[in-house]
Every structure is written in C-alpha cells, then in structure tokens.
Ligand SMILES: Nc1ncnc2c1ncn2[C@@H]1O[C@H](COP(=O)(O)OP(=O)(O)OP(=O)(O)O)[C@@H](O)[C@H]1O
C-alpha cells in the first residue's frame with residue numbers, strides 16, 4: 602500500500618489555552634505550515650477531482666478538528682474555492698465550541714427535518730467559510746450518517762460548494778468514519794507522532810484503503826525533517842509531487 606505524505610506541522614508550545622488558534626494566531630511558523638498544507642491539499646483535490654473529503658484519525662485528540670478548521674479557513678480565504686465545513690463528530694460539537702458558534706440547530710436537526718439548510722449554516726465572514734455544526738448530541742450517529750437523507754444532502758451540497766470538508770470522529774473507538782468512506786471522495790488521516798500507537802495508525806490506513814486515502818498529515822513534528830518520515834513510514838512513504 603503506497604500512501605502519499607501530505608504535510609506535517611509541529612507541536613505548538615504557545616498559548617496552551619487557545620484551543621483553536623484560527624483567527625488570533627500570532628505564531629508565524631505555525632501559520633506558514635498551515636498555508637503549505639492548504640496548498641498541497643488544494644493541489645491534490647484539483648488533480649484527483651475530489652470534492653467531499655473526510656478528515657479522520659485513528660484515535661481521539663490527534664488534531665483532526667484543529668487542522669480541519671485551519672485547512673478550511675485557509676482554503677476559503679484564497680477566494681479560489683467555495684468551502685463548506687461540516688462537523689460530523691456528533692457526540693461532541695467541538696467545531697461549534699471552537700468557533701464560538703451555537704452548536705444547534707445543526708446537522709442533526711437538518712437530517713431530522715426540524716431545520717432547513719439556511720437555518721443551520723453559519724458563516725465565518727472574514728474567510729468566506731461556511732460551516733454546519735453537528736447540532737444536538739447524537740449518541741449513535743451511525744444511523745444518521747449511513748442513512749439515505751445524509752447521502753442525498755451530500756449530493757445536494759456538492760452542487761453548491763467546490764470543497765466540502767468533514768470533521769469526523771476518530772476511527773478506533775467508533776465506526777462512523779468507516780461508514781463515511783464510501784460516501785466521500787477521499788480521506789485525510791491525521792497522525793500525531795509519539796501519541797498514537799503505530800498499530801492503530803496502520804490499521805486506520807488499511808481500513809481507509811489506498812483508493813480513498815488522499816494523504817497523511819503528521820502532527821507534532823518539526824517541519825522538513827524528511828528523513829524522519831522515511832524512517833517512520835518505511836515502505837509506506839511516497840514523496841508527493843511538489844514537495
Ligand atoms: N500541533 C499541535 N500543537 C499543540 N496542540 C495541538 C496540536 N494539534 C492539536 N493540538 C491540541 O490538541 C487537542 C486535540 O486537538 P483536536 O481537538 O483538533 O483533536 P481531534 O483529533 O479533533 O480530537 P477528537 O478526536 O477528540 O475530536 C486540542 O486541544 C488542540 O488544540
């Protein structure tokens with residue numbers, strides 16, 4: 602299985618209280634890393650013709666939400682793409698909390714038929730980003746995410762946006778991400794080095810499969826330490842075009 606390396610960003614030391622450092626980010630290196638990540642992502646979606654992309658990870662806390670928010674915001678602010686971000690982690694509503702939006706009404710209400718699209722959409726005006734929060738807490742989102750209504754919603758949204766990013770629950774404890782695999786055009790796997798057991802990371806890669814895995818985003822490493830990736834990935838490592 603050949604896996605493209607997408608990008609990496611380092612462990613951030615500053616502002617431990619700032620959970621989502623989207624708009625008040627003063628750390629220049631961190632900001633630059635996100636710009637690079639965004640540029641590579643845009644290249645991949647253009648080349649592969651992807652529109653709906655899930656961001657996943659093997660276990661909780663690897664940096665999915667923080668990297669998805671920053672990716673979506675960077676991509677939207679280029680003005681080249683109309684970007685929608687949806688919070689599919691329906692047990693936690695992290696995205697709404699981080700962006701300081703009300704979490705309801707959101708996706709749960711939209712799929713439940715108690716709210717329409719215009720009622721659930723939120724806007725990050727400065728970046729031109731559209732967001733659908735997860736809505737009320739759903740203990741077993743599997744039913745909603747595998748249902749016909751969600752499939753139809755994604756089909757409709759495809760006509761309205763250039764890129765739709767899905768912030769998901771981690772793969773190991775819950776199975777939402779696997780349910781999504783067939784609905785999306787591609788998956789980005791976030792992997793936090795020194796945090797996630799390697800076996801779980803490999804299992805997550807195998808579960809997503811070569812066809813859908815767009816790339817791995819390494820969190821918690823110094824940028825450009827290419828030799829480290831090669832050693833770490835071994836036979837999985839593939840150098841990306843433009844890297
Ligand atoms: N590179 C980094 N440096 C410092 N802190 C980070 C980094 N990446 C993520 N974090 C922090 O780690 C925590 C977990 O990140 P985040 O919520 O994005 O992970 P997640 O994969 O979405 O977690 P979950 O699976 O629970 O939804 C957050 O407090 C976030 O700010």
Ligand SMILES: [Mg+2]
Nearest residue numbers: 665666690695
């Ligand atoms: Mg999250």
